[in-house]
Amino acid sequence: MSKKRKTSKSVPSSPTSNRRYKTRKQNRIWLWVGLGLAIAVLAAMILLSPKTTQATDISVVQAYQKYQQDAFFLDVRSPAEWDQVHIANSTLIPLDELESHLDELPRDRDIVVVCLSGHRSKEGMTILRQAGFSRAACMTGGLTAWKAAGYPLEGSNP
Secondary structure, three states: OOOOOOOOOOOOOOHHHHHHHHHHHHHHHHHHHHHHHHHHHHHHHHHHOOOOOOOOEEOHHHHHHHHHOOOEEEEOOOHHHHHHOEEOOOEEOOHHHHHHHHHHOOOOOOEEEEOOOOHHHHHHHHHHHHOOOOOEEEEOOHHHHHHHOOOOEEOOOO
């Protein structure tokens, strides 16, 4: 009696088994090709995606530099807050009205969005960015930081 030796890879003995073996092998190859292709596409999307060239949050010092360079300052607070104090030469469009007034904003200038502390202005900047205003930025610290730095203010209580 001869004993059959087991090998690490079994070779199919019948034509049907042989076809199944080849089909499985081809399926594995296509699986790896597909996986490799998916990874290549994902890597290309990450590497070739457009990068934001301008910061979305800027400091009060950076905002003042933009102010001196004639940037458009957009205040998104309420009219009552605006009457009390606002940045000289800024424009008031309350946050809840911003989306309906986008056509009033310049697309060819930097826009600095401001509020009292920086929270509403971040939301306003997001609305502008989503509407295609790629040069919109949010001033961190808001008017509180602007006033503390001694930059120009107007209103009934500057």
